[in-house]
Amino acid sequence: MRERTNRHVGTRFFDFLAQQATAAATTAAAVKEVIAWQVAQAMEQGGLSKTAMAQRMQTSRQQLDRLLDPHNTSVTLQTLQRAARAVGRELKIELA
Numbered sequence: 001m002r003e004r005t006n007r008h009v010g011t012r013f014f015d016f017l018a019q020q021a022t023a024a025a026t027t028a029a030a031v032k033e034v035i036a037w038q039v040a041q042a043m044e045q046g047g048l049s050k051t052a053m054a055q056r057m058q059t060s061r062q063q064l065d066r067l068l069d070p071h072n073t074s075v076t077l078q079t080l081q082r083a084a085r086a087v088g089r090e091l092k093i094e095l096a
Contacts, residue, residue, distance in 0.1 A: 033070035035080065040068055042087035056086035 043053050054064045059082065066072045067083055077093070084091040 028073050029071070032073045032075065035075075036068050036070040039083050039087065042089060046087055048087070053083075053086055057082040 043050075048056070050061055050064055050068075054061045057064065057079075059079070063079065064083075067075050067079055077091075081091050
């Protein structure tokens, strides 16, 4: 007896992205968006303005703006590390 399959049922969303060769870019964008949100939340909780945060990071407001921009994925690990320290947090990165 043949098993019936529904041709209208698709695969998981991540499988779809992998098939479209966009999984890595989509994942990187999502991770960056979460990190930008976490930094912004930590700044808000600490009562830090962008100017004060940039000073703590020993960087420019423009670089901080790039970090806080959820769509800009070209932020270095060094910048992320400085941002984490500036808000009293630790940056953790792992391979999964």
